Amino acid sequence: xxxxxMLFVTLREEPxxxxxxxxxxxxxxxxxxxxxxxxxxxxxxxWRVLQKxxxxxxxxxxxxxxxxxxxxxxxxxxxxxxxxxxxxYTKAEGIMFSLQDRQNRLMALxxxxxxxxxxxxxxxxxxxxxxxxxxxxxxxxxRDEIRPRFGLLRAREFIMKDGYSxxxxxxxxxxxxARMEQAYRNIFTRCGLSFKVVEADSGAxxxxxxxxxxxxxxxxxxxxxxxxxxxxxxNVEKAVSLPPSPASSPFHFYQKKxxxxxxxxxxxxxxxxxxxxxxxKNVLYQALYDSGKMVLVLVSIRGDQEVNEVKLANxxxxxxxxxxxxxxxxxKVADEISQSQWxxxxxxLGYIAxxxxxxxxxxxxxxxxxxxxxxxxxxxxxxxxxxxANESGYHVVGANWGKEFTLPPIIADLRKARAGDRAVHNPQxxxxxxxxxxxxxxxxxxxxxxxxxxxTYTAEDGSEKPFIMGCYGIGVSRLAQAAVEQSxxxxxxxxxxxxxxYHVIIVIPNxxxxxxxxxxxxxxxxxxxxxxxxxxxxxxxxxxxxFKDADLIGIPYRLVTGRALKEGKVELVERATKHSQLIxxxxxxxxxxxxxxxNSYK
RNA sequence: CGGGAUGUAGCGCAGUUUGGUAGCGCGCUUCGUUCGGGACGAAGAGGCCGUGGGUUCAAGUCCCACCAUUCCGACCA
Numbered sequence: 281x282x283x284x285x286m287l288f289v290t291l292r293e294e295p296x297x298x299x300x301x302x303x304x305x306x307x308x309x310x311x312x313x314x315x316x317x318x319x320x321x322x323x324x325x326x327w328r329v330l331q332k333x334x335x336x337x338x339x340x341x342x343x344x345x346x347x348x349x350x351x352x353x354x355x356x357x358x359x360x361x362x363x364x365x366x367x368x369y370t371k372a373e374g375i376m377f378s379l380q381d382r383q384n385r386l387m388a389l390x391x392x393x394x395x396x397x398x399x400x401x402x403x404x405x406x407x408x409x410x411x412x413x414x415x416x417x418x419x420x421x422x423r424d425e426i427r428p429r430f431g432l433l434r435a436r437e438f439i440m441k442d443g444y445s446x447x448x449x450x451x452x453x454x455x456x457x458a459r460m461e462q463a464y465r466n467i468f469t470r471c472g473l474s475f476k477v478v479e480a481d482s483g484a485x486x487x488x489x490x491x492x493x494x495x496x497x498x499x500x501x502x503x504x505x506x507x508x509x510x511x512x513x514x515n516v517e518k519a520v521s522l523p524p525s526p527a528s529s530p531f532h533f534y535q536k537k538x539x540x541x542x543x544x545x546x547x548x549x550x551x552x553x554x555x556x557x558x559x560x561k562n563v564l565y566q567a568l569y570d571s572g573k574m575v576l577v578l579v580s581i582r583g584d585q586e587v588n589e590v591k592l593a594n595x596x597x598x599x600x601x602x603x604x605x606x607x608x609x610x611x612k613v614a615d616e617i618s619q620s621q622w623x624x625x626x627x628x629l630g631y632i633a634x635x636x637x638x639x640x641x642x643x644x645x646x647x648x649x650x651x652x653x654x655x656x657x658x659x660x661x662x663x664x665x666x667x668x669a670n671e672s673g674y675h676v677v678g679a680n681w682g683k684e685f686t687l688p689p690i691i692a693d694l695r696k697a698r699a700g701d702r703a704v705h706n707p708q709x710x711x712x713x714x715x716x717x718x719x720x721x722x723x724x725x726x727x728x729x730x731x732x733x734x735x736t737y738t739a740e741d742g743s744e745k746p747f748i749m750g751c752y753g754i755g756v757s758r759l760a761q762a763a764v765e766q767s768x769x770x771x772x773x774x775x776x777x778x779x780x781x782y783h784v785i786i787v788i789p790n791x792x793x794x795x796x797x798x799x800x801x802x803x804x805x806x807x808x809x810x811x812x813x814x815x816x817x818x819x820x821x822x823x824x825x826x827f828k829d830a831d832l833i834g835i836p837y838r839l840v841t842g843r844a845l846k847e848g849k850v851e852l853v854e855r856a857t858k859h860s861q862l863i864x865x866x867x868x869x870x871x872x873x874x875x876x877x878x879n880s881y882k
Numbered sequence: 883c884g885g886g887a888u889g890u891a892g893c894g895c896a897g898u899u900u901g902g903u904a905g906c907g908c909g910c911u912u913c914g915u916u917c918g919g920g921a922c923g924a925a926g927a928g929g930c931c932g933u934g935g936g937u938u939c940a941a942g943u944c945c946c947a948c949c950a951u952u953c954c955g956a957c958c959a
Contacts, residue, residue, distance in 0.1 A: 543959060
């Protein structure tokens with residue numbers, strides 16, 4: 281392609297709208313353009329990058345036995361009502377764009393496609409003989425993100441590869457899951473990314489495995505905890521660890537103490553001169569279920585630890601049926617404002633004990649009249665601990681489970697693991713923290729959707745069974761920006777060869793020089809014939825402008841038809857290293873062929 | 883959803899305090915010189931100053947409402 285005939289616009293100054301370097305570079309280099317919050321145009325260069333990535337994804341998915349298809353973006357609400365996700369997605373999370381058609385039918389723009397694919401499977405797959413099946417698509421998704429940011433990293437309209445598999449057994453699912461994991465590793469490796477595979481939260485579905493593929497970058501929104509031995513890596517939402525051992529308590533008998541202005545753990549420890557590891561902290565949450573019931577949850581956890589709300593939400597989801605519900609809609613800390621919805625009398629905030637009496641709740645049809653009491657494992661072993669006295673201004677010390685307090689009925693891991701904690705698999709290892717951009721996620725779904733939507737097949741023994749499902753996603757547009765975040769310098773983008781929009785850019789320093797022009801045109805034609813994707817900068821610009829632009833847009837190899845022409849040579853510059861060499865004109869095609877092949881991972 | 887900030891030419895910004903006919907740099911057009919790392923000179927084009935209302939002889943500037951964009955947060959007792 282000739283630059284002179286392309287829509288090619290680069291910006292000299294950093295756009296004010298962008299915060300992180302990859303976003304700034306994509307805007308400056310003319311790859312993307314914002315059209316609304318979280319809504320981007322993929323300009324021609326960007327589209328080529330996205331096509332390259334899509335093609336790699338396609339090749340690896342096909343090689344792993346998946347079939348490509350294309351599902352609708354516009355989806356009828358009743359599919360989502362069937363799966364039970366309409367309310368969660370339009371109200372609770374509010375992440376789904378919904379609309380009404382002219383007949384007032386409710387519709388949604390697809391944020392994901394489990395409902396559609398499950399419907400297809402239900403209609404088309406009747407027998408175990410047809411299984412397993414693995415389908416995928418590459419397509420635009422819509423999500424009304426709470427806060428779109430960082431350009432394509434969190435956009436409201438974005439391109440995703442999503443795949444879904446259907447099986448008769450967990451063994452078969454695990455088999456496909458493992459093949460998908462390998463396909464994903466191949467994809468990200470071929471895209472030239474440095475990534476980590478981490479254990480991820482499997483959500484409220486329970487039991488099922490789930491892994492995320494993280495591109496390591498400080499701008500990433502996810503925190504990863506890992507060990508240096510390479511054995512363990514997990515998203516902080518999911519991570520487990522061994523907490524530090526508690527200190528021994530200085531309080532050997534039970535006593536109520538006046539502790540004025542000690543409504544935080546730090547203050548009470550300071551006041552009592554004790555370690556926060558011997559305090560039982562009691563955090564009050566209010567959980568709302570889709571049955572309309574509100575449940576007050578009192579979580580007891582060691583004073584130095586924090587509640588992992590993802591783990592807590594998973595526990596609460598499993599209890600949904602106790603409250604006539606299918607799912608948990610929202611979970612938040614009960615603060616002074618939200619108490620007004622349910623409190624019978626003012627709570628002793630900051631001084632709550634594990635046995636906070638139920639009569640603080642004004643029970644009603646909507647509000648469950650008993651606290652749901654849970655404890656993190658960290659408090660179970662505590663002896664002679666400190667906790668609130670259910671009275672403002674007072675704590676108790678030297679308390680013990682089984683004496684002054686009853687251990688809550690539900691004991692679970694509700695604690696947030698942190699960097700510095702010891703690893704579960706080997707206490708010699710400590711967890712380290714890194715940030716990552718989630719570019720892929722694979723998931724053993726099980727029968728959640730097939731059961732909810734009554735998607736069944738006839739098994740070998742003649743019985744009807746729900747499909748066992750897996751799902752597999754890659755953020756294609758996010759991946760493209762993640763690659764830039766990981767690979768750039770002060771001059772601009774450095775695309776990995778495999779996903780660069782073009783392999784080579786030929787810069788003609790002076791287009792009025794007939795020889796330069798002729799040699800450049802000649803090389804351009806020969807490269808194209810050889811299948812090497814080439815840009816020809818034949819614009820009537822000064823050399824400096826062309827060099828700056830070439831660096832900015834990040835084409836891996838630059839040929840300059842300049843001074844060395846006298847010796848029958850052109851200059852070849854590698855974008856990543858700035859390494860420059862002179863090569864004979866007749867060797868150009870061969871040399872580039874070798875370099876480009878050496879850089880591809882096929 | 884809460885809080886903050888910002889909306890002025892394609893991009894980056896000044897002008898708003900103290901109301902008085904719209905500015906700068908880059909980019910764009912034309913001409914000349916220059917020509918291997920974002921050249922120089924000259925001449926131009928380009929703006930319902932986010933939208934709507936109000937105050938005033940007069941509003942980019944003051945007041946009210948709305949919209950949009952963006953940042954922080956949505957978190958612990």
